[in-house]
Amino acid sequence: MKTGQKIKRRDFIRIVALPGAALFIVGYLDIKNKAPQIVNLSASAPGARINAYVFIDSSAGITIYNHRPEMGQGTFESIPMIIAEELEVDIAKVNIMASPADRKLYGDQMVVGSSSISGNFELMRRIGAAAKETLITAASNRWHVLQGDCYANDATVIHRSTGKKLTYIELAEDASRLSPPQNPKLKDPKDFTIIGTSPPRKDIPSKTNGEAVFGLDCSVKGMLYASVERSPVFLGRLVSYDDSKAKAVKGVKYVLKTQRNVWGHRREGVAVLADTYWAAAQGRKALEVKWDNGDLESWSTKKIKEDYKKASAQDGVIFEEKGNFSKVYDSAPVKIEVSYETPYQAHVPMEPMNAIVYAKKDSCEYWGSTQNPNGFRSQLARQCGIAEDNVTIHYTYMGGAFGRRSLTDVAEEAADLSMKTGMPVQVVWTREDDLTQGPFRACSLNVCKGALDSEGNPIGLEHKVICQDIRNQTGDDDRATDGIAGGINTDYLIPNMVIKGVLRKLYIPISYWRSVYHSTNCFAHESFIDELAVAAKKDPLDFRLSLLKNHERYTALLKAIAEKTGWYRPPQKDTGKGVAIVERSETFVAAVAEIAAKDGNVSVMKITVAIDCGIVVNPDIIKFQTEGCVVMGLTAAYKSGLTIEKGRVVEQNFNNYAMMRINECPEIEVIVMKNSYDPSGGGEPGLPPVAPALTNAIFNLTGKRIRELPFNLDMV
Amino acid sequence: MASISLTVNKKKYQIDADPEMPLLWAIRDLIGLKGTKFGCGMAQCGACTVHLDGEAVRSCVTLLGRADGQEIVTIEGISDNTSHPLQKAWIELQVPQCGYCQSGQIMSAAVLLRENPHPTDQDIDEAMMGNLCRCGTYTRIRKAIHRAAEIMNG
Known part of the structure; x- marks a missing residue:
């Protein structure tokens, strides 16, 4: 290097x-x-x-x-x-x-x-x-x-x-x-x-010329490459393994048990270490491993959905409440209750996960791509039993991260294997490892209830989130933390509002994924606001403006995006448009999706995003981050989604965990608002409103309300 | 094991390796050129794209044995001093975010422009749909290929 x-x-x-x-x-x-x-x-x-x-x-x-x-x-x-x-x-x-x-x-x-x-x-x-x-x-x-x-x-x-x-x-x-x-x-x-x-x-x-060094591009003299076989059922326990064929592969030096911790769960594996990555990968294929997966193999997406539905009957924890929702709901002239579902998603940064650790007697070095260099340093010091000052972190550019590289788990495997062999070790995950081992963005069920008065004014809203909680994945505490309520807009002037959460604990590991719970909750919440607008027979953008009339920044954003997209122009035949908003990391965002019916299919024509992140240090960075959020948001809306069968992830690689490709990418326009508010986030806020803006546009065009992601754009 | 001869970026290499090893790992780990990236291992993402006798191939599924005796160009060999029109356009339009997929994007685009100096959006989509970008730089890639065509055509 x-x-x-x-x-x-x-x-x-x-x-x-x-x-x-x-x-x-x-x-x-x-x-x-x-x-x-x-x-x-x-x-x-x-x-x-x-x-x-x-x-x-x-x-x-x-x-x-x-x-x-x-x-x-x-x-x-x-x-x-x-x-x-x-x-x-x-x-x-x-x-x-x-x-x-x-x-x-x-x-x-x-x-x-x-x-x-x-x-x-x-x-x-x-x-x-x-x-x-x-x-x-x-x-x-x-x-x-x-x-x-x-x-x-x-x-x-x-x-x-x-x-x-x-x-x-x-x-x-x-x-x-x-x-x-x-x-x-x-x-x-x-x-x-x-x-x-x-x-x-x-x-x-x-x-542009191959010189940028990413974690996977590092190498250290004498380094061994490791490829690790793990139970596809996440928490499966290693029963036994036969490494005789693996050890017969030329270049294979060791076959060793290893493990990593993910949010309190110990996850085991069998590592094949060799002098080239290719030999390690071949050796791994030749391993024969027996796992005890217990009753975890009974889990499937269907079973999770049923579990979540049953759990939705629980009262759950109240995160935020104003007025008395139950009272107005019971007596309201117009009531709506609907549910929205989102799937597990993988981060799939283009650079597969990897880490090099060289653990020596009194010191330790790490080479790789990390979002969390200090956390890696602390972890390696603990694991090696040495002072932090004796741990050196060589962090490189990351080939994408989206939250995945904040976790130390891969470095833990490398440190474990380096300590066991006395050699520098690079652990390289395959794309299949990435997709089948997680951790993932949590799947969720959102149950929303709303009440309108006789003039169509919203008077009550309840939003209940049923999902796993990143901050509470192990142990006996059965209460969700308010982290799971991210992305639910409580700025709307609805007099009676309650935000609740019901915790589910599963063996499937979850973690932070670009914009975190905002990515799921905002889909539900902004779809539901749209449903209320329809019930109130109001324009969805005007409906939001009227509920945010005291909110200067949302108002400015909505007016700016209405003007930019010609929101109030009479619609062209066979077109639809939808709007959604969010606040994430103190940044306010509005998105408008414009779609068209073509040959019986729906085509996404353009996504426009207006973003207010206060004082802007570098407008082009805000623009390209938001362009990226649009692509990732659309991908999560109608391309990708993980499913579970027999306790394991079905999607193994990009052949069936589909990513948006260039031919599917619509025109994207980003409006960066100018003001003198304190600077706020730029990397994630553009993502949450993309999916609901699109599904709201689909309702506008077809009258069909999409309440489950991902959906098949060709089947709309 | 077999003795394989490769010409990579006009330099000759004699490699003693398993002919079943994908070209990707030979380029990265045996020759030491790290600009060609591993992304999926099954020709789904295009991060490993190189030119094999002038054609864009996914080196993660191209067996080393097939490349024996052939001429390979990687991102490091596409120009001197980052001067290829695509590289200039990529810099001008500030295309990369994380940058990991961009070697593969540029290698695919280079073949497109060689075969078709005036590509339409549709030509670009067809030539580039094998290259994934998780950061979502697609709209800029499209613009940058048009810009590179302009630079190339003077």
Whole structure:
């Protein structure tokens, strides 16, 4: 694998205390242990650390360490952009490099929940501003002038009255000896020149020429490859195995039991380790393994649906309540009760799961793609029985993640096998492993009840979610947490509303999947709002506007998308349109689907999404993330869905777990709203409203209400 | 085991390997070119697409024995200095997100443009439907192929 250029050790130890931030111990950064992604850092010359994020080097120039792992969500560019803005450097001229995994230096680096920008915007501005002020102080000391008489522009400090200049490179060593300011002054947002623009992302060229390094591309000298056979029934227990044929495969070195933990469940496997991946995979095929799957083989999608339906009779836990729903429902002139169902979904990032771990006596190293570098470090320290400081995480670009790479399970297998063999081990999952082992997005049953008064005004709504809870998968506690209620819009002005949950506990592992429970609940909720609008004989977009008249951001979004899509134009023959909205990660989204009937089939013509995520750091990143959300949302609506038979997943690979392909991809338009609210999430919020916008459009065109995903678009 | 000779990106390699091994693993693990990706192992996703004597093939199901004596081009060999019109267009339109599938996308698109310098949307869909992108970059891929055609045709 590529490793970082070595930069000579500079021993500048500083403690930077930034208001609202963790303590940053600024000192020598061990470049040789860096993740492999470096852009244009060509020099091995001495350099100076200004703080944990900014390194200035006499020949390579300015390098910004990005502490948020990149999985396609664009933080490799957007986080350094925020620092560069306040630092007064041209983003085109800086190098960007992945920071080490170090909670003490960088706080929690886990990239989940569309939180990188919202959680770091203020902090990154302070980091950049503090570094800039430190450089200005260094210049003013050099010139014996007041700091206030100097300013910074384009990586240069300038003395206002004389026009004297010193570059950041010339000032770096002096600056690195100074204590950064506690309260750096931040720019007025109207003076932003980088935030709000879309410079070419620096990781892109390497993603067109094969140079970008993903986890699976790493290799370590002497490394063994492992392929692991596991029970297709998830919690099956290993009874026995015969490895004689496996060991006869040339290149196979070991056959070993292994295990990983997924949300409290121990899942067992038999690993074949060999000197090439191909030999390991061949050896695995030659294994004969006996599993005890107990009565788990009785489970099927049908049985789960029946279980959920039965469970829906339970009262469940109340997460949120206003007014008295039962009372108005009992006496309402118009009542509706319907159910919606969604399936298990797999993340299927294009890069199959993998991990390299080299566990030595007193230290441990990991190479691979992870959303959760600090969590991996803690896990490996625990597993190897060593201090966290002795664990080094080399995190790479991720070939997609969507939540799957926040879990440590694959690294646990690699660590277990490395400890057992004393060798570095790369565990490589096949696509079949990915699809049949999980964890998955939970399937769900949503029961919605609504009441209208005699004038068609909604007066009551109950939304009950029946599903597994990521946060409560083992043990005796039978209450669901409010996490399972994500994506249910309580901003609607419906006077009597109650949100409930009924927990199901199954042996099937579930986890976070792009936008999590919003992806299922929003389908149900926004379909149901549409059903209420139909019952009230109102335009579905106007119906939402009237129920959100006090909500400035939803109102602006709905009006913007109505205008962009010509919502109020008389419909063309054989076309339909549907709308849906959501709030996810403090971002507000409206989606409109436009469809047409063609030769007896329904064709998705265009999806338009309006997204309000407050101050936008990089509009193109918001756009492409939302484009991706549309494709993933449509895929989950009418292409993919996992089914269970005999306790195991039926869909094994992309041949029957279908993904949207280019020929099926409709036109997508994204409207990025402009305002001055605090920045909020960009990676997930576009996904939840896509499915209900589409099914609402199908109702608009055909009068057929789709309440179960995935549906077959050709059969509508 | 057999001795297999391959020309990859104009460089000759002599490999001693199982002729049943898919070309993908020979390129990645024996030759060490990691730009060609493993995605599904059954020619469903296109991440492993390379050119075998000029044709786009899924290297995950192409047996090494079949490639013996033939000329292979991988993403690393498609241009010098990232200068192929497709690479320029991919950068201009900021196509990749995670980037993992993009080697395969570009290798498929390169054959399309060689055979059809002025592809329509439908031509693009037909040529590219074997390449999955879970990040959903399809609309940009379509635009970038048109743009690459423009660059190519001057």
